[in-house]
Amino acid sequence: MARICFLVLSVVCFAASAFSAAADQALLNQAQQVLGPLPATMVSEKNPITPDKIALGKMLFYENRISTDGTVSCARCHPISLYAADGLRTSIGDSCKAVPRNAPTIFNAASQVGEHWTGSRADVEDQAKEAVAVRVVSGMPSYDVVKKELGKIVGYGPLFKKAFPGDNDPINIDNYALAVGAFERTLVTPSAFDAFLKGNEAALTDPQKAGLKAFLDTGCAGCHSSAYVGGQMYQKFGVAEPYWQYTKSKNIDEGRYEITKNESDKYVFKVPVLRNVEMTSPYFQDGSVDSLHTAVWIMGKVQLGKNLTDQETGGIVTFLETLTGEIPEDAVKVPILPPSR
Amino acid sequence: MARICFLVLSVVCFAASAFSAAADQALLNQAQQVLGPLPATMVSEKNPITPDKIALGKMLFYENRISTDGTVSCARCHPISLYAADGLRTSIGDSCKAVPRNAPTIFNAASQVGEHWTGSRADVEDQAKEAVAVRVVSGMPSYDVVKKELGKIVGYGPLFKKAFPGDNDPINIDNYALAVGAFERTLVTPSAFDAFLKGNEAALTDPQKAGLKAFLDTGCAGCHSSAYVGGQMYQKFGVAEPYWQYTKSKNIDEGRYEITKNESDKYVFKVPVLRNVEMTSPYFQDGSVDSLHTAVWIMGKVQLGKNLTDQETGGIVTFLETLTGEIPEDAVKVPILPPSR
Numbered sequence: 252m253a254r255i256c257f258l259v260l261s262v263v264c265f266a267a268s269a270f271s272a273a274a275d276q277a278l279l280n281q282a283q284q285v286l287g288p289l290p291a292t293m294v295s296e297k298n299p300i301t302p303d304k305i306a307l308g309k310m311l312f313y314e315n316r317i318s319t320d321g322t323v324s325c326a327r328c329h330p331i332s333l334y335a336a337d338g339l340r341t342s343i344g345d346s347c348k349a350v351p352r353n354a355p356t357i358f359n360a361a362s363q364v365g366e367h368w369t370g371s372r373a374d375v376e377d378q379a380k381e382a383v384a385v386r387v388v389s390g391m392p393s394y395d396v397v398k399k400e401l402g403k404i405v406g407y408g409p410l411f412k413k414a415f416p417g418d419n420d421p422i423n424i425d426n427y428a429l430a431v432g433a434f435e436r437t438l439v440t441p442s443a444f445d446a447f448l449k450g451n452e453a454a455l456t457d458p459q460k461a462g463l464k465a466f467l468d469t470g471c472a473g474c475h476s477s478a479y480v481g482g483q484m485y486q487k488f489g490v491a492e493p494y495w496q497y498t499k500s501k502n503i504d505e506g507r508y509e510i511t512k513n514e515s516d517k518y519v520f521k522v523p524v525l526r527n528v529e530m531t532s533p534y535f536q537d538g539s540v541d542s543l544h545t546a547v548w549i550m551g552k553v554q555l556g557k558n559l560t561d562q563e564t565g566g567i568v569t570f571l572e573t574l575t576g577e578i579p580e581d582a583v584k585v586p587i588l589p590p591s592r
Numbered sequence: 593m594a595r596i597c598f599l600v601l602s603v604v605c606f607a608a609s610a611f612s613a614a615a616d617q618a619l620l621n622q623a624q625q626v627l628g629p630l631p632a633t634m635v636s637e638k639n640p641i642t643p644d645k646i647a648l649g650k651m652l653f654y655e656n657r658i659s660t661d662g663t664v665s666c667a668r669c670h671p672i673s674l675y676a677a678d679g680l681r682t683s684i685g686d687s688c689k690a691v692p693r694n695a696p697t698i699f700n701a702a703s704q705v706g707e708h709w710t711g712s713r714a715d716v717e718d719q720a721k722e723a724v725a726v727r728v729v730s731g732m733p734s735y736d737v738v739k740k741e742l743g744k745i746v747g748y749g750p751l752f753k754k755a756f757p758g759d760n761d762p763i764n765i766d767n768y769a770l771a772v773g774a775f776e777r778t779l780v781t782p783s784a785f786d787a788f789l790k791g792n793e794a795a796l797t798d799p800q801k802a803g804l805k806a807f808l809d810t811g812c813a814g815c816h817s818s819a820y821v822g823g824q825m826y827q828k829f830g831v832a833e834p835y836w837q838y839t840k841s842k843n844i845d846e847g848r849y850e851i852t853k854n855e856s857d858k859y860v861f862k863v864p865v866l867r868n869v870e871m872t873s874p875y876f877q878d879g880s881v882d883s884l885h886t887a888v889w890i891m892g893k894v895q896l897g898k899n900l901t902d903q904e905t906g907g908i909v910t911f912l913e914t915l916t917g918e919i920p921e922d923a924v925k926v927p928i929l930p931p932s933r
Contacts, residue, residue: 310673313671313673315671315674315678315679316679320684320688321678321679321680321684322663322668322678322680322684327663330654330656330926331926331928332651332654332926332927332928332929333656333929333931334928334931337656337662337663338656338657338662338932339662339663343661343662343663346688347661347687347688529931530931531931532931532932532933533932541932541933542933543933578928583925583926583928584924584925584926585671585672585673585924585925585926586673587672587673587675587919587924588673588674590674590675590870590871590872590873591679591873591874591882592873592882592883592884
């Protein structure tokens with residue numbers, strides 16, 4: 252009996268010391284090589300952010316009147332209440348048109364290699380500009396109509412002037428995109444993981460550290476890298492095996508091939524940002540998978556050819572939950588829009 | 593020249609003194625007889641509000657996942673950004689179904705004689721209960737399905753328990769309605785007019801006071817009475833002349849006749865609350881009129897048989913603008929919803 256107790260105690264002690272100071276430091280070093288803490292805002296040289304631009308951009312983000320059926324704003328597919336994704340498999344645009352892919356969160360989204368699942372848009376400004384004048388999203392037929400409709404809401408006049416003081420005719424689609432982009436560039440959500448990366452080793456629990464180690468050792472960070480834990484490269488979805496064998500996707504999406512028509516781009520997608528992934532089910536470009544556990548297991552299988560155990564998958568999920576961050580105070584406040592009249 | 597100057601000066605003095613202390617007091621007395629300042633919350637004996645109920649209700653108000661196409665929440669037709677109306681002539685429900693009437697603001701809406709334009713719902717709780725399980729709004733086919741879908745979002749379990757501590761099986765449609773109703777009962781927006789009604793005569797400018805006087809003397813407050821400036825009675829729309837001759841309504845809405853089948857209820861609607869009316873264009877049950885000036889003129893014409901001058905209409909509008917109030921701090925903050933998983 253004494254011997255058994257000793258054995259149990261040893262195991263407990265071993266577990267408790269699994270993350271000794273030295274191991275913590277080693278894990279931190281390993282993490283810092285491929286990941287990093289979030290910046291305060293996502294800076295762009297071409298779109299320096301100002302308070303007036305952000306304020307206008309936030310209003311335009313909520314503006315449902317610049318859509319043909321009057322129900323679609325950026326917030327339709329990216330509601331702050333659901334961590335700026337919409338909870339749908341694939342989104343629904345103006346007049347119930349089907350948007351082809353799942354809406355990714357726009358939190359921490361403005362420093363990626365490209366926007367949309369296929370990188371079909373250069374940056375958040377380019378994405379905002381396109382979305383507001385595309386039939387399937389806003390229903391608006393052209394930039395001219397967007398400009399005209401914006402002009403009708405007289406309260407926007409002074410706000411565009413203030414946000415773009417050097418501009419004689421500031422209500423235009425490029426300024427619309429710059430304003431919305433400026434707002435999006437503030438949507439950074441630091442979490443416990445950032446505190447850890449900055450050297451506060453107590454910011455993660457032992458199971459979370461074990462999960463981080465599993466994430467790194469399994470090879471997830473080979474693609475899901477940077478402060479954003481993704482968004483920096485394109486990769487074939489299904490390196491080891493076709494993805495649809497596991498996602499049970501109803502339609503096979505050819506990814507970037509749609510744009511480039513290069514055979515080598517077949518099934519290639521942007522590696523998504525994993526910040527707040529816990530909060531943004533369902534997963535993948537078609538939202539075909541509801542459970543984060545299942546999504547992680549599929550990634551191991553089709554990207555790395557690994558059949559992860561439940562424990563390994565669970566550990567990685569435990570780490571991913573540390574990426575759920577705090578939404579900026581200003582972003583949680585709904586802007587009040589100028590009346591129609 | 594001296595005589596002309598004297599005359600001009602006299603006119604100016606007369607205008608300046610148009611609202612002398614005595615006139616202010618008389619106007620205040622007149623206003624207090626039919627109108628009143630808003631309460632802090634809109635109390636209901638059957639639904640006492642608690643912080644937990646309000647917090648849950650606000651989340652459910654934003655919950656788009658309890659709809660068949662996944663895009664409809666209470667906030668769809670009552671976005672806080674547009675003073676809790678949606679800016680559309682008539683609203684659009686789940687899967688693009690046409691909602692038959694214009695969405696009224698839900699600010700200051702919970703102490704009315706009934707809800708909806710026809711009073712077809714008893715109170716805000718009854719309205720919330722019906723809207724979440726009606727095909728044309730949420731698309732949900734039954735209360736059972738609503739209950740089941742709510743139960744799937746596991747994060748709601750503890751929140752319903754906290755809001756309804758005495759209840760063994762708290763996730764149900766009645767508690768849903770009580771929670772949403774509790775949130776709505778906090779949506780009170782005091783304005784400059786409330787300060788005036790409480791005795792601060794400087795809270796309104798002279799033109800605003802003149803507008804208030806015109807509003808009272810014209811007879812508007814005969815129906816638009818109480819702290820809510822409406823919502824306390826039903827009235828025929830078109831007492832003097834048929835409304836559709838002036839609103840240019842495409843469809844003639846028979847109002848409460850639809851429910852009661854009494855001839856005397858033909859074209860009878862609830863007198864709408866005028867709080868924040870400046871911010872909630874378009875107007876009337878079918879949203880057929882964009883301009884508040886035009887709406888006021890039509891009301892004079894068809895309700896009172898008066899052909900108001902531009903100046904009279906403008907004066908009344910100037911008063912109505914004083915009813916634009918401050919949205920409660922908590923209501924402006926978007927709640928973060930539990931993830932799907």
